Amino acid sequence: MAKIKALTQEWLDAYKAAIVADPEYKQIAKDWEGSVSLICNADPGKGIPEPIYMFQDYWHGDVGEFVVCDKAKADSAKFVMTGDYSRWKQVALKELDATKALLQGKLKMKGDLPYVVRNIKTVNKVIDILGAFETQWPDDPE
Amino acid sequence: MGYDSDLSFNYFGPTKIIFGIDSSKDVEIEMGPYGGTKAVVVTDEGIIKAGLIDHIVKALGTKCVGVFSDIPQDTGVEVVDAGAAFAKKNGADIVVSVGGGSVIDTAKGMCMIITEGGSLRDFNGVQLLSRPQTPHVVIPTTAGTGSEVTNVAVIMDKQMGQKRLIVEHFNIPRLAILDPKMTAKLPKLMTAGTGMDAMTHAVEALHAMPHEPITDGLAIHAIRLLSRYLPLCVANGNDLVARGQVQIAATMAGWAFGLSGVGNIHALAHSIGAVAHVPHGIANGILIAECMEFNIESCPEEYALVAEAFGVREKGMDDMDAAKAAIAAMRAFTKKIGHPQKLSEMKVKENDIVKAAELSLGDGAILNNPRLVLDASEMLGIYKKVL
Numbered sequence: 001m002a003k004i005k006a007l008t009q010e011w012l013d014a015y016k017a018a019i020v021a022d023p024e025y026k027q028i029a030k031d032w033e034g035s036v037s038l039i040c041n042a043d044p045g046k047g048i049p050e051p052i053y054m055f056q057d058y059w060h061g062d063v064g065e066f067v068v069c070d071k072a073k074a075d076s077a078k079f080v081m082t083g084d085y086s087r088w089k090q091v092a093l094k095e096l097d098a099t100k101a102l103l104q105g106k107l108k109m110k111g112d113l114p115y116v117v118r119n120i121k122t123v124n125k126v127i128d129i130l131g132a133f134e135t136q137w138p139d140d141p142e
Numbered sequence: 143m144g145y146d147s148d149l150s151f152n153y154f155g156p157t158k159i160i161f162g163i164d165s166s167k168d169v170e171i172e173m174g175p176y177g178g179t180k181a182v183v184v185t186d187e188g189i190i191k192a193g194l195i196d197h198i199v200k201a202l203g204t205k206c207v208g209v210f211s212d213i214p215q216d217t218g219v220e221v222v223d224a225g226a227a228f229a230k231k232n233g234a235d236i237v238v239s240v241g242g243g244s245v246i247d248t249a250k251g252m253c254m255i256i257t258e259g260g261s262l263r264d265f266n267g268v269q270l271l272s273r274p275q276t277p278h279v280v281i282p283t284t285a286g287t288g289s290e291v292t293n294v295a296v297i298m299d300k301q302m303g304q305k306r307l308i309v310e311h312f313n314i315p316r317l318a319i320l321d322p323k324m325t326a327k328l329p330k331l332m333t334a335g336t337g338m339d340a341m342t343h344a345v346e347a348l349h350a351m352p353h354e355p356i357t358d359g360l361a362i363h364a365i366r367l368l369s370r371y372l373p374l375c376v377a378n379g380n381d382l383v384a385r386g387q388v389q390i391a392a393t394m395a396g397w398a399f400g401l402s403g404v405g406n407i408h409a410l411a412h413s414i415g416a417v418a419h420v421p422h423g424i425a426n427g428i429l430i431a432e433c434m435e436f437n438i439e440s441c442p443e444e445y446a447l448v449a450e451a452f453g454v455r456e457k458g459m460d461d462m463d464a465a466k467a468a469i470a471a472m473r474a475f476t477k478k479i480g481h482p483q484k485l486s487e488m489k490v491k492e493n494d495i496v497k498a499a500e501l502s503l504g505d506g507a508i509l510n511n512p513r514l515v516l517d518a519s520e521m522l523g524i525y526k527k528v529l
Contacts, residue, residue, distance in 0.1 A: 080267075099509055100352055102268045103403065104152045105311040110267035114304055114504030 003136035006089070007040055007052045009068045011135065016056075016066040018129050025129070026061035029122040033059060034078030037069075043085040047138025058126075079111035089137055092130045098123070144443075151354040155397050157291040158317045161390065163382055166281050166321035169238060170201050176277035176316050178236020181205050182229040184249040185240045186213040189283055192327050198240055198281065207232040210252075216415065217244040218298040219306070222251030222262045229256050238279045240324075242336065243287035243422065246280050247295040250313055253278045262297060262308075271312040278315040283324045285375075285389040286336030286423050288343055288396015290318035296412065296422075305412050307506045320393060322386035330376050331424075334479040337372040338427030340364065340392035345430060345472075346405050347398035348444040349437060350510040358447070360398040365451035367391035369475065376479045405511035407433040410521060412505050413498040420488045427481045428488075431472045432527050436520070438465050440512040445469070485529050495525035 004011045019025050040052040053074035057064035067073075074080060083091075087106050090096035099120070101107040109116070116123060136142070160172055173181065181202050185195055190211055199206050210228045213221055225248055229237065234256065239249035251262045253276040258265075280290035289295070295308040328336070344364040347357050368391045374384035410433065411425035420428075434445060445465030449455040452471040455464040482488060485495070499522035502508060508515050515521065 103309060103352070105269040108267065108269045108272075110270060112266060112302075113268055113307060113506050114302070117506050117509055118504040120509060 003134040006092070006135045006137045007048070007054070007068075012054055012056070012066040012068060014133050015130065016063050018132050019063050019126060022125070022129055025125055028125045029058060029061045031060070032119050032122045035076075036079045036081065037074035037077035038088070039074055039080065039082040040088050041082065041084050046085050048085045079109065079116070081107055081109050083107040085138075091127065092135065094131050098127050145355065149354060151352065151401070153354075153356050153401060154311060155291060155401070157315050159291075159320060159393060160317065161320045161386070163322055163386070165319050166324055167197055167201050169198055169279060169281065169319060170203065170205060172317060172319065173236060173238070173277070173279050176236060176279070178277050179205055180207045180232070180234050181236045181238045181279075182207055182232060182234035182252075183209045183238050183240060184213070184225060184245055184252065185209065185211050186245055187211055189241050189245070194283055194324055194327070195240060198238070202238070207234050213241070213245055213248050215244055215421065216298050216305075216419065217248040217251075218300060219251075219262045220300075222248055222297060223255065225249070226252045226255035234276075236277045236279065238281065240281045240283060242282065242284035243289050243296070243339075246282065246287060246289040246315075247297060249278055249280070250289070250295040250315070251297055251308065252276075253313055254310070263299070263301075265308065266306075268309050269311060271310050273312060275310075275313045278313075279317045279319065280315045281319045281321065281324060282389065282392075284328060284332065284336040285325050285385070285392040286339035288340065288392050288399065290315055290320075291393055291396045292400030294400060298416065303416070304501060304504065305416050309506075318393065320386070320389045322382040322389060325385050325389060326380055326382060328379060330379070330480060333375050333379060334372070334481045335421055335423035335427060336392075337368060337375065337388055337423070337479065338430065338476065338481055339423030340388070340395045341368050341372070342407050342411075342426035342430050343395035343399040343404065344368070344391075345434070345448055346407055347395065347402045348447055349441045349512045350399070350403040350405050351512060352510060353402040353444070357398040357402040360394040362447055362451050364391040364395040364398065365448060367394075369452050373479050403510035404507045405433075406436065406502070406508055406513075406515060406521070406524070408507040409502040409505035409511070410498070410524060412507065413501040414485065414490060414494065414525070416501060417498045418485075418488070418490045418494040420485065420490060424482055424488060425485075427476055428483065428485055428528050429524065431469050431476070432524050434469045434472065436524055437511065437513045438462070438469070441465075444512070448472070483528075485525065490529065492529070495522060495529060499525055
């Protein structure tokens with residue numbers, strides 16, 4: 001299977017499909033309400049000339065809109081997570097624990113921390129799925 | 143002790159420490175390198191009545207543009223916003239906080255609003271800042287919170303009905319002046335309670351999931367200092383040598399937990415503080431041994447280090463035996479310093495602990511606990527044992 005280019009609409013579609021296909025996700029995420037945006041800061045040297053904004057809608061174990069979007073839509077999400085390209089890649093490759101990254105300032109999160117903590121199993125599950133499909137990263141050799 | 147092969151961490155402790163009797167008189171000299179020339183002093187009425195502010199205002203001279211002192215025991219979002227408005231109105235460009243945790247955390251919030259504008263309620267998240275904030279000089283009047291060196295502020299949000307945990311690397315105080323005289327007037331109970339806050343920071347820094355060798359070193363020596371000098375402070379508040387060593391221990395423990403995190407003791411203490419207004423340090427001191435019992439199977443090696451620091455690890459003890467000895471030592475220690483043993487002594491009721499147990503599952507501290515916490519009933523069980 002061909003690798004999917006990271007941080008593209010195709011990649012988000014694959015991510016959504018992987019979440020839907022996961023046998024445990026629906027049950028684990030049954031209490032989660034609300035959208036999450038991932039913002040990847042620009043890093044021209046690594047193939048990210050402009051920031052990339054990705055909006056994902058989650059609701060009680062169902063998944064809705066997963067789109068590459070503009071800044072305004074990304075900022076409208078219930079939770080907005082921002083980080084450098086290299087950090088997102090490390091999270092996806094499971095080289096960096098997202099919770100630890102937040103506390104160390106490697107990622108930023110706007111949103112209600114207690115809500116995230118109460119639903120940490122859901123958060124960990126979607127991060128786990130993020131690395132579940134073959135991805136072509138912009139700074140990796142083709 | 144061993145560490146995982148994938149150990150990775152950031153160590154970041156940018157606060158300059160000035161220690162010594164009467165060092166608080168040097169505040170104007172020491173704040174020079176940080177660029178501020180218009181200082182707002184942040185404190186509370188108790189500190190003013192105790193006569194701990196006059197010499198600082200005098201030392202600042204014309205660089206003091208005002209004193210903000212309307213701060214309750216548990217500070218809130220509205221308090222921070224009011225303090226920031228006061229500072230801006232007076233043109234402040236540096237903040238000098240003189241007090242305990244509530245005062246220091248208020249000042250941390252004020253530094254953010256002075257720099258970024260808006261209300262503290264706008265800062266709902268983690269590590270949101272992207273530039274250094276208004277310089278902050280801390281002169282602690284308690285020895286416990288360690289807030290003088292951490293990136294953390296705990297601010298009550300009445301709208302949320304919960305304490306808000308603000309974590310910002312760009313808002314760590316630039317300078318902390320540890321003057322033992324500033325803690326000499328603390329009453330016995332406050333001395334014991336704030337000291338147990340420091341002890342809890344040290345123990346939690348050791349057992350928190352992200353702990354690492356540097357923070358372990360700080361935590362272990364903090365426990366050694368506290369076990370030796372905190373009883374001396376409680377017995378004689380004017381023992382400035384002991385006061386000073388406890389101040390240093392609190393700062394070391396602050397550095398340790400500020401980087402490695404805390405666990406279920408703090409999650410439970412924050413929550414019972416929010417529900418029943420139990421002072422934070424006293425809540426920690428009441429909960430610490432029972433929380434260690436809860437965690438013991440997950441971190442016997444770390445608690446064995448606590449036993450070593452207390453000097454109760456005997457020859458031939460394995461880690462689990464030593465961990466049990468640490469818990470016994472902790473119980474004995476809290477009794478020795480006259481610390482409350484039960485939440486009911488702080489007027490906590492059965493329905494308070496039910497609410498607090500639910501609340502604790504949303505506290506960021508619980509993420510770093512060495513034993514995974516899955517259900518509020520587990521936390522309720524701990525509360526019941528110390529009710």
